[in-house]
Amino acid sequence: GPDGPMLRMTPDVSLSICLTIACVCGIAVMPASAQTAAGAITGLVKDQAGATVPGATITATETRTNLQRVVVSTGDGVYTVASLAPGDYRLEIELSGFRPVRREGIRLATGEKARIDFHLEVGGVQEQVTVVGDAPVGRAESASLGTVVEHEQVVQLPLNGRLFIMLAAIAPGVALPPNSVLPRINGGRPRTNEYLFDGISVLQPEPGQVAYYPIVDAIQEFKIESNSPPAEFGRFNGGVVNLTTRSGGNAFQGGVFGFFRNEHLNAKNFFQRANPVKPEYRRNQYGGMLGGPVVRDRTFFFADYQGQRQRIGRTVTSTVPTALQRQGIFTEAIAGRVPVIYDPATTAGSSRLPFPGNTIPGSAMDSAALALLERYPLPTSAGTANNYSRTANEIADQDQGDVRLDHKFTSGRDQAFGRLTYFKDRSVPVTALPDGSGTIPAGSVAIGPQDTRAWAFASNYQHMFSVNLLNEVRIGDTRRTVERTATQLPGSAGAALNIPGIPANTHFPNTMPTFAPNGYQQLGSPMSTASNFSTSVNEIADSLTWLKGRHTVKMGFDWRWERLNVIQPPWPTGTFTFSTVGSDLPGVTGTGNPFASFLLGQVQTFAIAFQGEEIQERARIQEYFIQDDWKV
Numbered sequence: 001g002p003d004g005p006m007l008r009m010t011p012d013v014s015l016s017i018c019l020t021i022a023c024v025c026g027i028a029v030m031p032a033s034a035q036t037a038a039g040a041i042t043g044l045v046k047d048q049a050g051a052t053v054p055g056a057t058i059t060a061t062e063t064r065t066n067l068q069r070v071v072v073s074t075g076d077g078v079y080t081v082a083s084l085a086p087g088d089y090r091l092e093i094e095l096s097g098f099r100p101v102r103r104e105g106i107r108l109a110t111g112e113k114a115r116i117d118f119h120l121e122v123g124g125v126q127e128q129v130t131v132v133g134d135a136p137v138g139r140a141e142s143a144s145l146g147t148v149v150e151h152e153q154v155v156q157l158p159l160n161g162r163l164f165i166m167l168a169a170i171a172p173g174v175a176l177p178p179n180s181v182l183p184r185i186n187g188g189r190p191r192t193n194e195y196l197f198d199g200i201s202v203l204q205p206e207p208g209q210v211a212y213y214p215i216v217d218a219i220q221e222f223k224i225e226s227n228s229p230p231a232e233f234g235r236f237n238g239g240v241v242n243l244t245t246r247s248g249g250n251a252f253q254g255g256v257f258g259f260f261r262n263e264h265l266n267a268k269n270f271f272q273r274a275n276p277v278k279p280e281y282r283r284n285q286y287g288g289m290l291g292g293p294v295v296r297d298r299t300f301f302f303a304d305y306q307g308q309r310q311r312i313g314r315t316v317t318s319t320v321p322t323a324l325q326r327q328g329i330f331t332e333a334i335a336g337r338v339p340v341i342y343d344p345a346t347t348a349g350s351s352r353l354p355f356p357g358n359t360i361p362g363s364a365m366d367s368a369a370l371a372l373l374e375r376y377p378l379p380t381s382a383g384t385a386n387n388y389s390r391t392a393n394e395i396a397d398q399d400q401g402d403v404r405l406d407h408k409f410t411s412g413r414d415q416a417f418g419r420l421t422y423f424k425d426r427s428v429p430v431t432a433l434p435d436g437s438g439t440i441p442a443g444s445v446a447i448g449p450q451d452t453r454a455w456a457f458a459s460n461y462q463h464m465f466s467v468n469l470l471n472e473v474r475i476g477d478t479r480r481t482v483e484r485t486a487t488q489l490p491g492s493a494g495a496a497l498n499i500p501g502i503p504a505n506t507h508f509p510n511t512m513p514t515f516a517p518n519g520y521q522q523l524g525s526p527m528s529t530a531s532n533f534s535t536s537v538n539e540i541a542d543s544l545t546w547l548k549g550r551h552t553v554k555m556g557f558d559w560r561w562e563r564l565n566v567i568q569p570p571w572p573t574g575t576f577t578f579s580t581v582g583s584d585l586p587g588v589t590g591t592g593n594p595f596a597s598f599l600l601g602q603v604q605t606f607a608i609a610f611q612g613e614e615i616q617e618r619a620r621i622q623e624y625f626i627q628d629d630w631k632v
Helices: 153-158 164-170 365-372 493-497 594-600
Strands: 013-026 038-048 056-061 068-072 077-085 087-094 101-110 113-115 118-120 127-134 145-150 193-199 221-226 240-245 253-261 283-296 297-318 344-347 351-354 386-406 414-428 450-466 469-484 514-518 532-548 551-567 569-576 605-609 615-632
Touching: 038 087, 056 077, 077 087, 077 469, 077 532, 087 365, 101 118, 145 164, 145 283, 153 164, 153 365, 153 469, 164 221, 164 240, 365 493, 365 594, 493 569, 514 594, 569 594
Parallel strands: 013 615, 038 113, 038 118, 101 127, 193 240, 514 569
Antiparallel strands: 038 077, 056 068, 056 087, 087 101, 145 221, 221 240, 253 283, 283 297, 297 386, 344 351, 386 414, 414 450, 450 469, 469 532, 532 551, 551 615, 569 605
């Protein structure tokens, strides 16, 4: 199915190797960037006669932080400034005997390879040529296809719930399936995309779950890699969501925000009565961010926080026993007829005697059923079907934040950054019955009270061995836990309900069993509600970019260690179902009643599926790649 598992993890090692050679005649194929979330500026240096110029010094300066990268053109006049963070850049080129040239206003996007060619004029160093303008709009340096969504779009376009991933739908070839926040890229399954935040994967082995989504105000930009990405991208059959978070600069910048929704601002439904009571709908999202220098031109910080408090009123309609049925009196018509209730204690072959007056005496009622009966509320309306409505608030509260540090070392050859992210979510759906029992409405935030927490660490260290040899190592760790609870009892199920035989030495022993009379709302939580999930992914990746003549060779590896721990028994303390069989005349339809069978303790079926040990799945993944971009 479309949402089924995409990966069965085993203790074995998974190995993949990708080799790409790009060779284009006439049009230059420029080098790949040295970081999956970064970009590169590349081009040719020529003189007025059109001959290539070797040995020219090119300095790329990020205007917000004044961080610089210096490279030298090769013997074929090719230069590449690799592994550049998204932002605005200034290029300066110098060579003895030629006028210095400065080019400003170059905008570099995530994962982009921009081409800027220079034509040097003979002159003295005291003369300078300044050009203001971005790289050409038509970027032909790579065959890969992708769409960049910039910071201004992320923060200004309307987003319901402030989830950036909704904006993926503006990219060509991307669609958001109904009831899913994960995009479908080029027809691929939503759960088989790769998600890279600052070059570190946040995809969890659940499968296909993303550990967290960054605060939109903390996003610099993101790119949807939809077709023919570089060799360094792998492990997906749809596309890559490549995101870069914001960093601090030489100027202190920050802000606060607040968004809210309230039912009092909603228009009433045209078909409702004149003065309807609007269901509660309240969502408050608030937070702020601050970035700036720790040491000017060298060390920068950025921090952000967002909180959410959400209450949405939901109404659930169910069928519960009527006041007479609770007393064992079954004289009310059900679906147009009054069923005759038979005493199973009088069974002789295929015959039974009916209860006098269609009333079950208290002495015939099961003690456990009488104790459970107190969990059923009284009806809120007349009738024997859909006679109980409950309105309560669904809760969805969140807190998350990031802290990021960027630093350039005094050597000028080394720079690094680190980011720590925390995410917490508390979701409580509206259950059919006040004690937490019953089915959960479709579209609820969860199938039971659920606590989700995630931690993520991403780091990057770059070292220039020479002007044409750059190495980058990325280390990251992402963890996610989900704890979900079912309807609870004060002790183990067997002892609390006085029902022998229910194991008490398994996971979730205090979970209330499910009691389901056909046609009535069940007691107990839905199947597989009680559960504990924990996932983690450790990642180490390294890439080396080497510029030699007309070749740009990039090679590297990506190692990951994935862990999945699951405790999710379908019915840890059992499920009891009741039908008309326990209170009918055998072989005669229209007799008996499932709730009467419940009162009599006549169980139709019982099943239990508990989990004695935690499922622990592990995967070790090794990926290697090499790519040669060769300009012919």
